[in-house]
Amino acid sequence: MTEKILIVEDELNLRKLLSIILSQEHDQVITVDNAEEAMSIIQQQPIDLILMDNRLPGMSGLEALKQIKEADPDIFIILMTAYAGVDTAVEALKHGAIDYIVKPFDLNDLKALVKRTLELGKAKKQGINLSPKIELSTSDNKGHILTNSPNMMELCRNIAKVSQTKTTVLITGESGTGKELVAKTIHYYSTRSTGPFIKVNCGALPETLLESTLFGHEKGSFTGAYQRQKGLFERAHLGTLFLDEVAEMSTNLQVKLLRVIQEKEFEPIGGNKPIKTDFRLIAATNRSLQDMISSGEFRQDLFYRLNVMGLSLPPLRDRTNDVMLLARYFANQFCHENNKELLDFSISAVEVLNQYHWPGNVRELSNAIEHAVIMSNGLFIYPQDLPEHILTHHKTPAFNPDFAETEQHGVTLKDKVKNYEKELIINELKRNHGHRENTAKSLGISKRTLLYKIQEYEIVETIV
Incomplete structure (x- = not known):
């Protein structure tokens, strides 16, 4: 049977x-560089599988996906994207993509995905029933995960898939x-x-109060029970119950929770x-x-009931690509809350934030940026605006010795920071042969900020 891949x-x-890689194992591979041409080809000939980038000139991959699936629901489409947040994943799956893959991807992973998808297509043509996708409902109050890190992108992929099911989920990861x-x-x-989405921290309540909170109680069941009280198991009916820090639950309550999960x-x-009761259970620890x-x-039996689908969150120190992405998000948020103009980060502040270990993870980063927004007096957040404990962990050997020696001459900390920033910019401009966009990218700042700094520090751009 001829297989056509677009x-x-x-x-x-x-x-x-x-094209070269897939042509080695498949009969016919057609390539185009835009969605409009792809749709024209689909109208002219049958296609078994479309491998489509999300960011295309003109019509986006997601928009093309919607139109293609409306015209031909049987075509299998794999979306390629470099920005695999949960939004993208859910939109792709919701509108009919069989799967999606994150750039840069391993070619062996792609080949395996293509092969598996084509096998599904053959099974469908032979009349073998495939499990239908569960349609996703929409909500204005969605979770919003920001990431540029490959390990978090893979997690987003799994979140998008598990959200379409009713399975119990166990989320693990450090605090914050x-x-x-x-x-x-x-x-x-x-x-x-x-x-409803109902949450309870199992470690924040004593055993008796947690039991009453979860199960509810009848009027007169104990001293002070003046009326019937619904528990969270009942209130979460047709929704989701989130048990945070489930490991803090007593063994007595673990037995009772196991029974609820088994018997419904x-x-x-x-x-x-x-x-x-009919609720989806998500636990975390x-x-x-x-x-x-x-x-x-x-209890081991409870662990197996909870860990049907396990999701492990990496610590922030393993998400180095996300530190400044999240920092800027928090800065914008706290500037808005405190009625301050939007702030950018100085180059030296970027270095401090990227070098810090973040034992408190995203929660600690959020607190640090809120502190910096409150302390900042200008258009930029400088190292001295950050909490003191973060500065004390900064790797000072990274500073130029000549710059460090200025401490003996009564130079203020702000002057030191400016001198250091100027030196960093000059060095990066030299390394990038004067290319401003590449320099801004390597410094972790916007091009606008770089231009502002070049003007502020009167840097002569004769660097080639």
């Missing part, structure tokens, strides 16, 4: 490479990595998005009539449940 990619070298944000994102992109029903405290199982602190 590649839609505007980057010439990548388009040629994909954003476990609650992931839980909200799964909920708001799911078919339960119109239902529970009895309130003081009640004798089971109540049916910053501890190793495997270690707790070994020490007898956590």
Whole structure:
């Protein structure tokens, strides 16, 4: 059976490479550089698989995906994207993409994905029923995950897929990595998005109060129970229940939680009539449940029930590409909240932020930027605007010795920072042969900021 693959990619070298690689194993590979031409080809001949970039001149890949699937729902489309946030992933899957792959990708991974997709196409043509996709409902209150890091992009891919199911999810990661944000994102992109999202921190309540909070109680079931109280299991019906820090739950409550998950029903405290419930359970912890199982602190059977789909959040120190992306997001947010003009980061502040280890992860970064916004007096955030503990961890050997010696001559910290920034800019301009855009990119600042600094420091651009 002849297999026809259509590649839609505007980057010439990548388009040629994909054509060569896929032509080695498949019958016919057609290449175009825009979505309009791709749609014209589809109207003229049958295509088994489309491998399409998202960012195209003219019509975007996502827009083309929608129109192609409306015209021919049976065509399999794989979307290629360099910006794989949850929004992109969900939109791609929602509008009919069979899958998507993040640039830069491993060619072996791509070949395997193409092969698997074509096999699905053959099965469909032979009349073998494939599981239909669950349609995603929309919501205005969606989780918003910002990332440029490959490991987080892969996580976004998994979030997009798991959000379409009803399965139980266990989210693990250090404190401050954003476990609650992931839980909200799964909920708001799911078919339960119109239902409630209810959260409880299992470590913040004593055992008896947590039990009452989860199960509810009948009137008169204990001293002070003056009326019937619905528990979270009941309130989360047709929605999502998020159990944060589930590892802090007592073994007694673990047994009761396991029964609710298995039976889909529970009895309130003081009640004798089971109540049916239909909620999606998402749990999270910053501890190793495997270690707790070994020490007898956590039930193994409950772990297996919770860990149907496990998502592990990397710490911020392993997401170095995201530090300044998130820092600028938080800066804009806190400037808006405090009625301040939008601030940019000085080059030296960028270096300090990128060198810091961030033991408190994204939560610590958010707090640090809020502190810096409040302390800043100008158009830029400087190192001295950041919390003191971050400055003390800065790797001072990175500074030029000549620059450090100015401390002996009574030069202020602000002057030192400016001298250091000027030196950094000059060195980067030399390294990039005077190319401003490349220099701004290597310094982690906008081109506008670079031009402002060149003018402020009177840097002569005769560097070639």
